[in-house]
Amino acid sequence: MRSVICAGLLCFSAILGWSIVETREPYVPEARITYRPIQVQQDGYVSSDTCKACHPAQYDAWHASFHRTMTQVAVTPDTVRADFNGVRVTDVPGNPIALQRRGREFWAEFGDPDWDHQGSERPRIMRQIVMITGSHYQQVYWYRTDRTRVLGQLPATYLVAERRWIPRDAALLHPPVEMPASETGRWNAICVNCHATDGKRKFDAPDNVATAGTSAIVADTQVAEFGIACEACHGPAAEHVRRNRNPMTRYWQYLTGEADRSAIVQPARLKPALSSQVCGQCHGVWEHFDQSAERQANVSGLPYRPGDDLATTRLVVQPAKSQSSPTLRAILDAYPGYLNDSFWSDGMIRVSGREYNGLIDSPCFARATVEERTLSCFSCHTMHKTAADPRPTGEWAETHQVTPGMEGNGACLTCHAPIGTNLTAHTKHQPESSGSNCYNCHMPYTTYGLLRALRSHQISSPTVAASVSTGRPNACNACHLDKTLAWTQAQLETWYATPRVALSAEEETVAASLLWLLKGDAGQRALAAWSMGWTPARQASGTEWMAVPLSMLLNDPYDAVRQIAYRSLRSLPGFEGFQYDFLAPGRTRIADTMRALEASRRLPGPASRRRDPALLLDGSGAPRMDAIVRLGLQRNDRPVVLRE
Amino acid sequence: MADRDYARADRDYARRHLRFGWWSLLLFATLGLVLESLHGFKVSAYLDVSNETRRLMWTLAHAHGALLSMVHVLFGLSVRVAPEMGTRNRPLISMCLIGASIVLPGGFFLGGIGSYGGDPGVGVLFVPVGAAALLIALFLLARMAGAVRPAGKR
Numbered sequence: 174m175r176s177v178i179c180a181g182l183l184c185f186s187a188i189l190g191w192s193i194v195e196t197r198e199p200y201v202p203e204a205r206i207t208y209r210p211i212q213v214q215q216d217g218y219v220s221s222d223t224c225k226a227c228h229p230a231q232y233d234a235w236h237a238s239f240h241r242t243m244t245q246v247a248v249t250p251d252t253v254r255a256d257f258n259g260v261r262v263t264d265v266p267g268n269p270i271a272l273q274r275r276g277r278e279f280w281a282e283f284g285d286p287d288w289d290h291q292g293s294e295r296p297r298i299m300r301q302i303v304m305i306t307g308s309h310y311q312q313v314y315w316y317r318t319d320r321t322r323v324l325g326q327l328p329a330t331y332l333v334a335e336r337r338w339i340p341r342d343a344a345l346l347h348p349p350v351e352m353p354a355s356e357t358g359r360w361n362a363i364c365v366n367c368h369a370t371d372g373k374r375k376f377d378a379p380d381n382v383a384t385a386g387t388s389a390i391v392a393d394t395q396v397a398e399f400g401i402a403c404e405a406c407h408g409p410a411a412e413h414v415r416r417n418r419n420p421m422t423r424y425w426q427y428l429t430g431e432a433d434r435s436a437i438v439q440p441a442r443l444k445p446a447l448s449s450q451v452c453g454q455c456h457g458v459w460e461h462f463d464q465s466a467e468r469q470a471n472v473s474g475l476p477y478r479p480g481d482d483l484a485t486t487r488l489v490v491q492p493a494k495s496q497s498s499p500t501l502r503a504i505l506d507a508y509p510g511y512l513n514d515s516f517w518s519d520g521m522i523r524v525s526g527r528e529y530n531g532l533i534d535s536p537c538f539a540r541a542t543v544e545e546r547t548l549s550c551f552s553c554h555t556m557h558k559t560a561a562d563p564r565p566t567g568e569w570a571e572t573h574q575v576t577p578g579m580e581g582n583g584a585c586l587t588c589h590a591p592i593g594t595n596l597t598a599h600t601k602h603q604p605e606s607s608g609s610n611c612y613n614c615h616m617p618y619t620t621y622g623l624l625r626a627l628r629s630h631q632i633s634s635p636t637v638a639a640s641v642s643t644g645r646p647n648a649c650n651a652c653h654l655d656k657t658l659a660w661t662q663a664q665l666e667t668w669y670a671t672p673r674v675a676l677s678a679e680e681e682t683v684a685a686s687l688l689w690l691l692k693g694d695a696g697q698r699a700l701a702a703w704s705m706g707w708t709p710a711r712q713a714s715g716t717e718w719m720a721v722p723l724s725m726l727l728n729d730p731y732d733a734v735r736q737i738a739y740r741s742l743r744s745l746p747g748f749e750g751f752q753y754d755f756l757a758p759g760r761t762r763i764a765d766t767m768r769a770l771e772a773s774r775r776l777p778g779p780a781s782r783r784r785d786p787a788l789l790l791d792g793s794g795a796p797r798m799d800a801i802v803r804l805g806l807q808r809n810d811r812p813v814v815l816r817e
Numbered sequence: 818m819a820d821r822d823y824a825r826a827d828r829d830y831a832r833r834h835l836r837f838g839w840w841s842l843l844l845f846a847t848l849g850l851v852l853e854s855l856h857g858f859k860v861s862a863y864l865d866v867s868n869e870t871r872r873l874m875w876t877l878a879h880a881h882g883a884l885l886s887m888v889h890v891l892f893g894l895s896v897r898v899a900p901e902m903g904t905r906n907r908p909l910i911s912m913c914l915i916g917a918s919i920v921l922p923g924g925f926f927l928g929g930i931g932s933y934g935g936d937p938g939v940g941v942l943f944v945p946v947g948a949a950a951l952l953i954a955l956f957l958l959a960r961m962a963g964a965v966r967p968a969g970k971r
Contacts, residue, residue, distance in 0.1 A: 226935045227934050228934050229866050229867055229935050230867030236866075420936070424933075427933045427939075
C-alpha cells in the first residue's frame with residue numbers, strides 16, 4: 174500500500190513539474206540571443222533592475238512612464254497593442270500582412286521590403302516579431318531578419334487610439350510615395366540612439382549603411398538597456414552601486430544626510446543648462462561632428478554622459494547659430510533641405526520630440542542671468558512622480574510628466590508673478606478665458622508630430638510678422654481661426670504696440686486659418702486642420718463654418734493631412750457618423766469630399782449661418798466655393814518632410 | 818537545590834514559556850490578520866511599490882513573531898517532557914528566547930515604519946541583536962538535547 178502511495182506521489186510530482194516547465198516562459202540568456210540587438214552590461218552600466226533595490230519609488234514612476242516602453246524586447250500579449258490573432262491587414266505595403274500567433278510568439282507574413290527586384294513579383298516572407306517601439310500613440314513592430322542582429326520593420330504602423338493599421342509612411346508627414354524604401358537596419362542605425370540606453374550600433378561597415386543595400390548590412394548592435402532607463406539620465410551607476418553596497422555606509426548617509434553624490438548624476442541638481450542637456454541628448458536635433466565621430470560612436474556608443482556639456486560631444490543644430498559650423502555646412506551641401514525638415518524658416522523648431530531646441534532659443538533660458546530664474550526642462554516636468562502628487566502614476570505619465578502646479582499659469586507666474594496680480598491687464602482676455610492661459614499665447618501648437626499638433630517649447634510672443642515671414646501660425650490666429658491677420662495685427666498694435674507689417678490683400682480679408690489650410694504647405698495645412706478640432710479654438714471661433722474647408726482636405730495629397738482633417742471634421746456637430754477612410758484610393762476620396770461638402774451645405778440651418786466674408790461665406794451664409802477652390806489651386810505643393 | 822525545588826523551577830519555566838508562546842502567537846496572528854486587511858482594503862501605505870520595503874518588513878515581523886511563538890511553546894513542552902534538558906543554562910536560554918521574540922520581530926516591525934527607499938528604517942538594527950539571542954538559545958538547547966535520557970531510564 175505504501176509503495177502505491179509513493180508511486181502515486183512520484184507520478185503527481187512529475188506531472189506537476191512537467192506542467193510548470195511547459196507553461197513557463199523559456200529563459201534564454203541574453204548573450205545567447207543572436208537574431209536581435211542584445212542587452213550587455215558594460216561601460217559601468219548596471220540596469221534599472223539594480224536601481225530598483227534601493228530606489229523602488231523612483232523605479233515605480235519610471236516603470237509607468239513611456240520612456241521605459243520606447244523599446245521593448247518582451248513581445249508578449251501585455252506589450253503588443255495590436256491584435257495578431259489571424260488578422261489580415263490590407264491597403265498597406267507588403268499587402269496583405271497576415272498576422273498570427275504561434276503559442277507565445279507573434280508572426281507576420283508579408284511582401285519582402287528588401288526584394289532585390291529579381292523575379293516577376295515581390296516574394297512573401299514569414300517573420301517573427303522580436304521588438305516593439307512605442308506604446309502610447311503608435312506601435313512599430315520589428316522582425317528578425319536572421320542576418321546578424323539587424324532588424325526589419327513591419328511595413329505597417331499600429332495606431333493605438335484608433336486601433337487600426339496604417340502604412341508606416343502614412344504615420345509621418347512627407348510627400349506620397351509609391352513604394353516606401355526598406356527600413357531594414359533602421360533601429361540598429363538610428364533608433365538605437367534614443368530608444369535605448371547607451372546603444373552601440375556596431376555595424377561592420379558604418380560608413381555605407383544607407384547605400385550598401387539592406388542584404389549587406391551586418392551589425393552586432395548592443396545596448397546597456399532597452400528603453401530610456403535610469404542610467405540614461407543618471408549616468409552609469411556601477412561605481413555608485415559599489416560605493417553604497419555596505420549597509421553601514423548607507424545608514425550613515427541616511428542618519429547624517431550626507432548622501433554620496435560623487436558617483437551618480439542627479440539631473441535636477443545640475444545647473445539649468447546642464448540639466449536640460451540631459452533631456453536634450455534625445456529631445457534635440459543633433460548631428461555627429463564628423464565621420465570620425467560617427468565611426469567612434471558606432472563602436473563605443475555616443476560619448477555624452479549626463480553632466481557633460483552636450484555641445485562638446487555633438488553638434489546641437491540651431492539654424493540661427495550653427496551656420497558657421499563645418500558640420501552643418503557639409504550637411505547642407507549634401508542635402509539643402511535639411512533645416513526645412515525640422516525648423517521653421519526663422520529657426521524655430523517645428524517637429525515634435527525636439528523640445529530642447531525650443532528651450533535653448535527661449536528668452537527664459539537664453540537671456541536668463543540668474544540660475545534660479547533660468548528655465549529648464551525640470552522647471553515644468555518631473556521624471557519621478559513625487560509623493561505629494563495626488564494623481565495616479567498612469568495619469569502623471571499620460572500628462573507629459575508635468576509637475577503638479579505647472580499645468581497652468583503657475584508655471585510662468587513662478588517668475589512673472591506681477592502679471593498674475595492683474596492677469597487681464599496683460600492678456601486682454603477674461604481671467605478664466607483660454608486666452609488668459611500663458612501656454613496658449615506663448616507656447617502655441619506650432620510643432621508637428623505623431624499625427625497631431627503639439628505645443629511649441631520655444632517661449633515666444635505672438636506676432637503677425639513671424640506668420641508672414643515664416644508661414645507659422647501665430648497664437649492669436651491659431652485660436653481665433655475666424656479672424657484675419659489684419660485683425661490680429663490691429664489688436665496686437667493696440668494692446669502691445671507691436672509694429673505692423675505689410676499684408677497682402679488676402680491676408681487683409683481672408684481668415685488666416687483658411688489661408689494656411691487651403692494655400693499653405695503640408696505642414697501648415699496639418700496644423701490648421703488640427704486647430705479646427707482644438708476645443709479652445711472652437712469656442713473662440715465657432716464651428717458652423719469649418720466643415721467646408723475641412724472637407725476640402727479629405728483629398729489632400731498627404732496622408733497625414735487627410736487623417737488630421739478627418740479627425741477634426743468627424744468631431745463637428747452633424748459629422749459624428751461621417752464615414753471616410755483617409756487611405757482610400759483617390760477616386761473614392763473625391764467622392765467622399767463631395768459627400769462631405771453636400772452634408773456641410775445642410776448644416777447648419779440658414780438661421781444660424783454666419784455671413785462673414787473673411788470665412789469665404791456669402792451674404793446668405795453659403796460658402797463661396799469659387800473663392801475656396803481658387804485658394805485651393807494656389808496650394809503650396811513644395812515637398813514637405815517633417816522629421817519628427 | 819532539592820528535587821522538589823527543581824521540579825517547581827521546571828514548572829515555572831514551562832508555564833512561563835507556554836504562556837508567553839500562546840499570547841505571543843495570538844499577538845502575531847492578529848498582526849497577520851491586520852496585514853491581510855491592509856491587502857483587502859488596498860491600503861497604499863502598505864501596498865504601493867514605493868512601500869515595498871514596509872510590506873517586506875512587516876511580513877517578516879509577522880512570520881518571525883509567529884514562528885518564535887511556537888518555539889516558546891515547544892520549549893515549554895520540552896521542559897515538561899525532558900526536565901533534564903538545559904537545566905544549567907535554562908535562565909540564559911529563557912532570557913535569550915524571550916529577548917529574541919521581542920527584539921527580532923520588533924526590529925522588523927520598526928524597520929517598516931520608516932524606510933529609506935529600498936532600505937528599512939533604523940529600527941531594523943534590533944534584528945541582528947534578536948537573531949544573536951535566538952542563535953545563542955538554540956545553540957545551548959541543541960547542545961543540551963544530547964543529555965536527554967530515554968524515557969525508561971529517568
